[in-house]
Amino acid sequence: xxxxxxxxxxxxxxxxxxxxxxxxxxxxxxxxxxFFVWLLENPASPLSLPGRIGLSHHDxxxxxxxxxxxxxxxxxxxGFTMGNDLEIKKIHLWTYKFFAKFIYPHPYKFNExxxxxxxxxxxxxxxxxxxxxxxxxxxxYQNESINYLRNLFGINLEEIQLIQQxxxxxxxxxxHSDVFRVNKST
Numbered sequence: 001x002x003x004x005x006x007x008x009x010x011x012x013x014x015x016x017x018x019x020x021x022x023x024x025x026x027x028x029x030x031x032x033x034x035f036f037v038w039l040l041e042n043p044a045s046p047l048s049l050p051g052r053i054g055l056s057h058h059d060x061x062x063x064x065x066x067x068x069x070x071x072x073x074x075x076x077x078x079g080f081t082m083g084n085d086l087e088i089k090k091i092h093l094w095t096y097k098f099f100a101k102f103i104y105p106h107p108y109k110f111n112e113x114x115x116x117x118x119x120x121x122x123x124x125x126x127x128x129x130x131x132x133x134x135x136x137x138x139x140x141y142q143n144e145s146i147n148y149l150r151n152l153f154g155i156n157l158e159e160i161q162l163i164q165q166x167x168x169x170x171x172x173x174x175x176h177s178d179v180f181r182v183n184k185s186t
Contacts, residue, residue, distance in 0.1 A: 014147035018060060018138065021146055026059045034105050040096060041078070049092045051082030051125075053134040060138045063146060064155055071107070072167060075114040079121025081134045093122075113174045120163055128154040 013021055032056065039045050043052045053061070060080060067073035082088055082096065097118070100110040110118065125133075130153040141149055150157065 014150075015145050017143050017145060018149060019142040020065065022056070022059060025063060027058075033164060034108060036099055036103050036105075037108050038098055049082065049096055050085035050087035050089075051078070051134050053081050057134070057136070057138050061133065064150055064153065065160060066157060068159075071110070071114050072117045072171070075118040076121035076124075076163075076167075079118035079123075080125035083122035083125030084128065084131055084133050085125075085135075086131050102104055113171060116170060116174075117167055120167065124159070124163060128156075130154045162182050 033042070039047050041052055042048055042173075043054055045052070059079070059170075060079065061074065061077050062069070065077060065080060066101050067077055078096075078100075082092070097110075097115055100108070100181070101115065102109075104110070133153055149155075
């Protein structure tokens with residue numbers, strides 16, 4: 001059983017348990033995280049920024065938000081976790097965006113459009129009432145349904161769908177703009 005989270009919010013995953021969806025979507029993949037990404041985003045790093053989260057827990061956020069693994073999905077999820085953390089300050093945002101745009105290696109590097117989508121995720125993370133979701137021990141929720149967890153944390157799929165529609169429009173508009181040429185090879 002496999003799912004593509006970017007094919008938005010399939011009703012049949014809402015009733016499944018977190019552990020089952022995680023296993024179907026992310027399986028047992030091992031990901032080598034580049035040093036600078038680890039430095040700013042991993043809770044074990046002494047220089048990690050607010051929103052820091054372990055990789056499997058980051059993947060759980062992808063599931064709860066119904067986001068896949070595209071550059072835009074990644075930008076949204078990172079923005080969401082940072083925006084949802086009460087410790088976030090402007091200097092943290094500036095630092096993250098600088099590293100994501102200029103220092104992170106490909107494919108972790110964000111372009112201008114990715115950073116706009118990061119901002120959308122950041123604002124959505126700030127909006128939901130449940131705060132510091134990055135600090136949740138998701139192992140305690142492995143047997144809970146996706147729908148239960150979304151309700152518990154205040155994640156509204158209709159709002160996320162609207163955001164994704166805006167993103168689609170944004171990507172279409174920006175791909176035709178000289179200012180925001182979508183180019184993932186840099």
